[in-house]
Amino acid sequence: MSVNSHIEWTDATWNPVRGCTKISPGCKHCYAETFAERFRGVKGHPYEQGFDLRLVPEKLAEPFSWRSPKLVFVNSMSDLFQDGVPDEYVEIVARVMATANWHTYQVLTKRSERLRDMLQTTLRFAAGEENIWWGVSVEDRKYGLPRIDHLRQVPAKVRFLSIEPLLEDLGDIDLTGIAWVIVGGESGPGARPMKREWVVSIRRQCRKQRVPFFFKQWGGVRKVKNGRVLDGRTYDEYPSRTVSAIPEKSQCVAFAEELFRGFQNLIQPNSLVRVTS
Numbered sequence: 001m002s003v004n005s006h007i008e009w010t011d012a013t014w015n016p017v018r019g020c021t022k023i024s025p026g027c028k029h030c031y032a033e034t035f036a037e038r039f040r041g042v043k044g045h046p047y048e049q050g051f052d053l054r055l056v057p058e059k060l061a062e063p064f065s066w067r068s069p070k071l072v073f074v075n076s077m078s079d080l081f082q083d084g085v086p087d088e089y090v091e092i093v094a095r096v097m098a099t100a101n102w103h104t105y106q107v108l109t110k111r112s113e114r115l116r117d118m119l120q121t122t123l124r125f126a127a128g129e130e131n132i133w134w135g136v137s138v139e140d141r142k143y144g145l146p147r148i149d150h151l152r153q154v155p156a157k158v159r160f161l162s163i164e165p166l167l168e169d170l171g172d173i174d175l176t177g178i179a180w181v182i183v184g185g186e187s188g189p190g191a192r193p194m195k196r197e198w199v200v201s202i203r204r205q206c207r208k209q210r211v212p213f214f215f216k217q218w219g220g221v222r223k224v225k226n227g228r229v230l231d232g233r234t235y236d237e238y239p240s241r242t243v244s245a246i247p248e249k250s251q252c253v254a255f256a257e258e259l260f261r262g263f264q265n266l267i268q269p270n271s272l273v274r275v276t277s
């Protein structure tokens, strides 16, 4: 986990899965891939295997050890719903989020059909949890907009869109059932430009449909210089968050042990070290 994440719309990241494969144009300059591949072959580094998909069960218990409520971006370095992640593993990640419910989790995917299918069935228990926000990435019309329709079919309490990197004008968007919209441009070498009118169109639609709007950044090669001011101000709106009591540490250990007992085939014996430390 990384506390104090540099990502503007979250407090922390939690990566019980590492690595991913590209699926649509938004993946072209994937920051996670660039970061992970830098460490391929570096012995003992968490990304020794570069961006290859790996389950990281020793990370599963981490949320139980965080003693203050956080906004947690789940799998900032991966996509939980990619094919290579077994259903059982996705389920235990969801059970951790539902149990360590003093945090608010942001789960973002481009695999919106699997998200929908699992939340309608095996993950139904987690769909209704207000502390778990389920979201899809939307970068363009062709790949991004259908994901919104899939997300709308999810019986979730909080659904959100990460419209980043915004690659073209999205036109009219149906925001029915959507609780939060994040917009941002691509950053880094080779960043594809984002036009102001594309952003303004989304802001206008959010206002009209009463959806909180978060403007993350303009992006570009010089991201810091370009900043995140839109028409003279920043936009840092969020959906409302629930508040849950934080149990005693001993209770957290007991929760984690009980939770993982049913998934022993997937979890290493040392998985609970971080809860007890």
Ligand code: SF4
Pocket (backbone or CB within 6 Å): 020, 021, 022, 023, 024, 026, 027, 030, 031, 032, 033, 076, 077, 078, 079, 110
């Ligand atoms: S889905 Fe996300 S993590 Fe996976 S390659 Fe695309 S941008 Fe990277």
